[in-house]
Each structure stands twice: as C-alpha cells, then as structure tokens.
Amino acid sequence: MDDSNQIEVPPSFVALFASPSGYKLLEPMSVVRQRYELCEDLAQMLTEQAATARFKSDASEREVLEKMQAAFQQDGSPVQANEAEWVVRRLAELLNWSFD
Template sequence: MDDFNQIEVPPSFLALFTSPGGHRLLQPMPTVRARYELCEDLAQLSAEQAASAHFKSGGSERETLARMELALSDAGTGLEPGEVSWVVTRLAEVLGWELPRPAQA
C-alpha cells in the first residue's frame, strides 16, 4: 500500500526522526508526518500570541522566543525536546525574527 500524501516534511524536521547516520527513519513516515503537522500548526497558531507578548513586554524577540520555548517545554504539551526547538525556530521564521541560537552542549 502506497503512503501517498501531499504534505512534504522538511529535512529539518525529518532530522529529528532520523538515525544518527541519517540513513533511516526511527518512526514510521505516517507518524513523522503527523508530528510535523502538529508542530507546524503549533508554530503557525503561536505566531499571533508571540507577537502580542513581544509587543506587550517590550522585551527582545529573543526573550519572547525563550519564553515560548519554556512554555512549549512543559510536559503537558506532549512535545519532545527536539520538536520544541523546531517549533521555536519555525515560529521565528514565521514572524521574520532572528533565528534562535542552538543550545550550547
């Protein structure tokens, strides 16, 4: 049975579900696609909230993204840490803000 779907999962998201060698997915593609749709929707729906929070706080875009990341990191969201980082990066892209720096190891 073909797994035909018009939604293309970007490489940046696929990387979250790819083996360290980058040769195979660690989850079935329908699962990866469903997680991508959830994360993309979350980034899109959070844009207005983030823009409003940024305006009201008078803080920097980076501070606003950090607060959004903290909120998304709550266990109740059901997001994995890599997904949280991806959503915050995508949120910055949607808003046209400077991309957040990757966490230091």
Template sequence: MDDNQIQPPPSFVVLFTTPGGHRLTEPMAHVRERYELCEDMAQMLTEQAGTLQFKTGGSERDVLSAIAQALSGDEAPLDAGETGWVLSRLAELLGWEPLPPAPDR
C-alpha cells in the first residue's frame, strides 16, 4: 500500500503512460518523485521568468523560449516531456500563454 498523499495531475502522469493510457511505464513512486521535481522547478522559475522579462523587455514567448533553451542542455535534469510540462506549468503560474509544443515532443 502506498501512503503517499501526492497525486500528480493527469497532464503529468501522461508522460509516464503507455500509448492509449492504459498502463504506467514507471512505478508510481518514480512518477511522484519526478512530479515533485518538475513542480518545484516551475515554482522556482516564476520569479526568474518575471525578472528576465523585466530586464530584457522581451515578450512572454521570448522568456519561455529562453528558459526552454536553458532546460534543454546536455546536463539538463529533465527529459523533453518533463521540460514541456514545466514550461506549460510555468506559463500557467504566470498567467501567460504557453509555448506551442515542439515537434519532437
């Protein structure tokens, strides 16, 4: 029995679900761990995104694109799906329009 109270949203769980959504590809404990990391990352980036927009005068899209680039390096702790989720969540937290999905996601 799993006593963990954290319930990742369906938008995150789908990243770890087989095509058709019938089965998880990873144990739920791993999904929760990755969700916590991604949610923390999105929350942490809200202040940085606002500061970056203020300092550069860039658009919301420019700021999200710059953050996407920073999260996509070889040493990035997130995979492409998780990065996309973090960017969508960040846009949601800021009340911004999310970036359109990248073709390789």
C-alpha cells in the first residue's frame, strides 16, 4: 500500500478540486493529496513567521493574514489562488486567529 494513501485530505481542501456539482474531482486524488501536503506544510511553517510579524509590526491578525495571502498571489508562488486562500485560512486556524 502506498503511504500517501494514509493521508486524509480534509473536505475543505478536496472542494478546491471538485467540479461545481461537487461530485467529481477535476484532478486525480494523488494530485490532490500532493497539493494538500504542500499547503498544510506551508501553513504549519508560517505560524511562527506570522506571529512574529504581528508582534513586530503591531498589525492586526487580519492585516498579517492578508499580506501573506497577497504574497502567495505573486508570480512564482508555489500555490494557486484558491490554495493560497486555503493556506491562509488554515494558518488562521492554527494560530486561533479570526479571518472571515
């Protein structure tokens, strides 16, 4: 059995790759898992950076998260726009910050 099959991808992430009806994936599940691993790793790695940025700049939680999302939307970003939003929402969740 392939180890990557042990990764449980949350529905919120799977939805990024689902058809508008939500019943069919637009990419193979192996691709969705790879993209999820990348996005989850990014969110986990950015927790300390985000907390430090908020402390040093005296910016609000929302401002820090918006700046990080804007950075992900630059050329050369490792994530697509919808993935960037997911990463920032996951980052907010990890930090227990509000990002509505």
